Amino acid sequence: MAFHIIMKFIFLLALLNLPVALPFNLDYEDVIIPYLVYLKSNYLPCAGALIHPLWVVTAAHCNLPKLKVILGVKNPMDPNGNTQQVVDYEKMIHHPYFLITSIEHDIMLIKLKRAIQLNNYVKPVSLPHQPAPAKSMCTVSTWAYNRCNISQDPDSLQNVNITVISKSQCRNAYKTYNIRESMLCVGIVPGRRMPCKEVTAAPAVCNGTLQGILSFADGCVLRADVGIYTRIFNYLTWIENTIRHY
Numbered sequence: 001m002a003f004h005i006i007m008k009f010i011f012l013l014a015l016l017n018l019p020v021a022l023p024f025n026l027d028y029e030d031v032i033i034p035y036l037v038y039l040k041s042n043y044l045p046c047a048g049a050l051i052h053p054l055w056v057v058t059a060a061h062c063n064l065p066k067l068k069v070i071l072g073v074k075n076p077m078d079p080n081g082n083t084q085q086v087v088d089y090e091k092m093i094h095h096p097y098f099l100i101t102s103i104e105h106d107i108m109l110i111k112l113k114r115a116i117q118l119n120n121y122v123k124p125v126s127l128p129h130q131p132a133p134a135k136s137m138c139t140v141s142t143w144a145y146n147r148c149n150i151s152q153d154p155d156s157l158q159n160v161n162i163t164v165i166s167k168s169q170c171r172n173a174y175k176t177y178n179i180r181e182s183m184l185c186v187g188i189v190p191g192r193r194m195p196c197k198e199v200t201a202a203p204a205v206c207n208g209t210l211q212g213i214l215s216f217a218d219g220c221v222l223r224a225d226v227g228i229y230t231r232i233f234n235y236l237t238w239i240e241n242t243i244r245h246y
Contacts, residue, residue, distance in 0.1 A: 031074075032083055033141050033157070035125035035210075036203065038073040039110075042066045045076070045154065047142045049203040049210050050124045053115035055243055059201035059213050059230065060094035060108040067092070069112060072121040076143060076153040083121040088113040093242055095235065104180060106215040107230045109242050128209040131184075131233040134166045138186050138211060140221055142202035154199055158222050162187050164206065165226065173226040174218070182234045184212040187226030196220035204229055 037048035037056050041064035048058035048069075056069060070076070072083040094108040116122055132138065139161055143154035163186065165173075170185030179185065186204050202221055204212035212229030219225030232239075 032072055032121045033159070034072070034121055034123040035205070036073070036141050036157075038070040038076050038143070038199075039064065039201075040068040040070060040076065040153075045143075045199050046201040047199050047203060047214075048110065048201060049205075049213070050116070050122065051127060051210065051239070052124055052243060053118060054112050056110040056112065057210070057213060057232070057239065058108050058110065059106045059215055060098040061100070061106055061215070062108060062201050063092055063094060067110075069110065071116055072119075074157050075155050077155045085116050085122055087116055091246065093246065095238060103177070103215040103228060104182060105230070107213060107232075107235050107238075109239065111246055125203070125205060125210045126208060127236060127239065128206075128211055128233045131231060132164050132206040132209075132211040134164050136164045136206045136211075137161060138164060138204045138206035140186060140202050140204045140214070140227070142214075142222065143199045144222055145197040154197075158198075160222050160224055162224050164211075165189055170226060170228070174228065177216075177228065179228070182231050183215070184229040184231040185226055186212060186229060187217075187221065188224045189226060196223065198222050202227075 035050045039046040039048050043064050046062035048056040051057050069087050071085045090111045090113045092110050095105040098105040139159050141159045144156045145154045165185050169189045170179045202214040210232050214227050215230050217227035221227040
């Protein structure tokens with residue numbers, strides 16, 4: 001309801017030719033996000049981020065049956081997109097401390113069976129050399145579903161530009177969760193809790209580096225609700241060791 005009220009207000013301002021100021025920026029992507037990976041399964045899809053020609057990082061809760069790794073995707077409902085690369089995976093390796101009853105350590109690496117071909121539509125994102133401080137601007141990207149038919153694949157690739165918030169602000173947004181140092185919170189405080197259906201495990205890229213993978217959100221991250229992300233910086237050693245070992 002709140003979203004409809006905001007949109008009516010924006011429409012009224014447009015009719016009056018008045019400037020509109022929004023607290024976040026939502027983009028419907030006309031271009032492919034080259035690091036964004038679509039993880040299709042017989043259950044629900046997930047998003048992921050390409051970090052190496054052979055490796056994808058996603059959330060550990062995305063350990064899904066009969067997974068297909070698809071890169072260079074704009075619209076998952078179009079299986080014939082000429083930019084897409086579909087590749088099988090060799091193994092999925094979730095963090096050893098991850099438990100399905102917790103959102104802590106919610107991170108997983110997927111090793112592909114073959115190195116993907118890098119081009120303008122498929123290329124890895126950089127890993128961080130330092131954590132993103134509060135107020136850093138980040139781009140969160142994932143796919144949303146057509147509200148009229150959520151039984152089909154998602155068909156709308158979207159970006160939202162929102163900021164990292166402090167631990168205290170995040171704890172105010174999620175009072176029943178223990179927000180740890182290994183977590184990153186991104187969004188608008190306190191969050192509007194707007195219901196929607198979007199693909200989980202959205203990556204948060206801040207200043208060109210991958211800083212977070214969405215673990216949990218009570219609401220809709222594409223509408224700037226606060227999400228709890230796995231903080232990639234805290235898992236760099238595990239990521240690097242896993243890639244070396246396997």
